[in-house]
Amino acid sequence: MRDFLNRSFRTKLLVSFLLIGMVPLLLCTVLMLGIFQSSLHRSVADTAQTQLDALCGDLDGLLDACAQVMDRLRSSGRVRSALDSGHTDMAQDIYSILYDTASPLLNDAAFSLLDAGGSRLYATASLSGGGCLSVDWGLLKAARRSPDIVYRDVDDFGQGGAGSLLQAACAVREGERVVGYVVLDLTQRHFERLFEKRTGSAGGVLVLDAFWDEVYASASLRDAGLAPVLRERLLAGLALDGGGEYSYYVRPGGAGGLCLILQQPKPLAGWVMRLLYLVAGVAILLCLGLCAAVSMGMSRQLFAPIRALNSAMEEVEGGNLDARVEPRGADEMAQLAGRFNRMTRRLEENLHAYRIALDNRDRERLHAKLTYSSNRKRRINLPGSGQIPLSGEGSAKG
Numbered sequence: 001m002r003d004f005l006n007r008s009f010r011t012k013l014l015v016s017f018l019l020i021g022m023v024p025l026l027l028c029t030v031l032m033l034g035i036f037q038s039s040l041h042r043s044v045a046d047t048a049q050t051q052l053d054a055l056c057g058d059l060d061g062l063l064d065a066c067a068q069v070m071d072r073l074r075s076s077g078r079v080r081s082a083l084d085s086g087h088t089d090m091a092q093d094i095y096s097i098l099y100d101t102a103s104p105l106l107n108d109a110a111f112s113l114l115d116a117g118g119s120r121l122y123a124t125a126s127l128s129g130g131g132c133l134s135v136d137w138g139l140l141k142a143a144r145r146s147p148d149i150v151y152r153d154v155d156d157f158g159q160g161g162a163g164s165l166l167q168a169a170c171a172v173r174e175g176e177r178v179v180g181y182v183v184l185d186l187t188q189r190h191f192e193r194l195f196e197k198r199t200g201s202a203g204g205v206l207v208l209d210a211f212w213d214e215v216y217a218s219a220s221l222r223d224a225g226l227a228p229v230l231r232e233r234l235l236a237g238l239a240l241d242g243g244g245e246y247s248y249y250v251r252p253g254g255a256g257g258l259c260l261i262l263q264q265p266k267p268l269a270g271w272v273m274r275l276l277y278l279v280a281g282v283a284i285l286l287c288l289g290l291c292a293a294v295s296m297g298m299s300r301q302l303f304a305p306i307r308a309l310n311s312a313m314e315e316v317e318g319g320n321l322d323a324r325v326e327p328r329g330a331d332e333m334a335q336l337a338g339r340f341n342r343m344t345r346r347l348e349e350n351l352h353a354y355r356i357a358l359d360n361r362d363r364e365r366l367h368a369k370l371t372y373s374s375n376r377k378r379r380i381n382l383p384g385s386g387q388i389p390l391s392g393e394g395s396a397k398g
Helices: 009-074 077-085 091-105 139-145 188-195 226-235 270-317 332-380 393-397
Strands: 110-115 120-123 150-153 164-174 177-187 204-208 214-217 246-252 259-265
Touching: 009 077, 009 091, 009 110, 009 164, 009 177, 009 188, 009 246, 009 259, 009 270, 077 091, 077 110, 077 164, 077 177, 091 110, 091 120, 139 150, 139 164, 139 177, 164 214, 177 188, 204 226, 214 226, 226 259, 270 332
Parallel strands: none
Antiparallel strands: 110 120, 110 177, 150 164, 164 177, 204 214, 204 259, 246 259
């Protein structure tokens, strides 16, 4: 590579032009794509976090409102008396109390009153899974042991109605004795009603329990089986998205140890990024070709006078002082060509003058030599001095 660059100054200049034109373009392209991708991801992440905050607020608000209803029901003396006695003559009054207390949430949750044996006596909605829960294990056993409201995923114990996804229960006590239970059921319909206003068609919501088992999944995620996959990634310390086309935003809920996960498609899918890089690559290649063409044109325009000057110097080196370079324009190269022409003209004039001087000197030397020879001959032939025969003259007479 170094030998290739050192071969000619034109090559160096061409490579310099290409580097000056392409390196900033490459850097700007890479930086612009990175900034665009980063800002878009940040904007989408902020929007998703805002949406997730609203979803968590809705769920916490619903659970808090349900907890207030359950507390009011279990603290009602008439409810305790009805559950303790088991008489049905108070059914109308108990239903009245149940519906009046739960009236703000009748469309958002289902409430039931169970006796001490776990039989469902009163309910705001009919659940298709049966009217009895076991008090020896599961939800009611945990409620009997806790003074607070206990939340359970229905799949934890296989209890509850067929449509119930999440249950909560609290014990109704008469002194230290448990006389019944207040049970909350949240079904698929309740969760959909709660989340439908805040989830778009492209995303989805997962509600997981404390062990990251699925409690609720929106329609787009219902058959995906994401809960065990996400749990494995979490335990392995990997990113939840797994390099796929979706991003996952997690927010722990308040009551019940629930966790909400919002699934959103990535703003730039893999094929979109490949397309962007392809377009950027094509643009860079086009710019490379344009820079090469411009650089070659500029170098040709710059080196044409240099080549002409170099050729003229070769002719002068060969002895042709008539070589001239035609100046083009008024730039430095034209000035250099003019100076070269003046130099060769001066050299030619000096050489002509030298030749004239040399010829004059030669003629003077020849004239001096001839004058010297003539003078010598006249001295030899002076009268009265006797004749001195020239070489060969005496022998000729003899």
